[in-house]
Amino acid sequence: MTTSPSTPPEPVRLQATLFDFAILELIRQNRESFQPLWSVDSWAKLLIWLALNCGLSGERESLEHFAEALGAPLTSRLRRVFFERDLGDLELQVLADPADQQVLVLPQVAGDASLLAADRVAKALERIGLLDRVVDQARWQQLEGVLAIPWQLDAGSDVQQEGQP
Numbered sequence: 696m697t698t699s700p701s702t703p704p705e706p707v708r709l710q711a712t713l714f715d716f717a718i719l720e721l722i723r724q725n726r727e728s729f730q731p732l733w734s735v736d737s738w739a740k741l742l743i744w745l746a747l748n749c750g751l752s753g754e755r756e757s758l759e760h761f762a763e764a765l766g767a768p769l770t771s772r773l774r775r776v777f778f779e780r781d782l783g784d785l786e787l788q789v790l791a792d793p794a795d796q797q798v799l800v801l802p803q804v805a806g807d808a809s810l811l812a813a814d815r816v817a818k819a820l821e822r823i824g825l826l827d828r829v830v831d832q833a834r835w836q837q838l839e840g841v842l843a844i845p846w847q848l849d850a851g852s853d854v855q856q857e858g859q860p
Contacts, residue, residue: 796845800819813832828846
């Protein structure tokens, strides 16, 4: 059964929409407090915080149960929101999950490649605290409608950059 715009949504659908809105806003409002930003540790701290606020203990078994209960689709969606930033004044969206090989920068206006100018992107990355965590501009790669920027490797990392011993 479909509903017309004047027909109120079914209670379960309305509750799901409200939950979705609330959890995503909760993440957006609190993600900056989980340091260090742009790290797997910050993501883990958010999940622990959510689990504790749901009444679970901080024990490993309890946290694993929480992660299982969320399920992969919801966890993926929450993680994406946690690691993305929308910069409306610069008309850019930054997707910067440290589990990915690169940071992606997209224009909010489809097809407007001028929004991906290096100085504009550098300004966006600096504002959100990422400029020092990515490689220099010479290694940024313009793809179709997106700018791909590799992460800098941590000094203590065992992984080496291409061309380095």
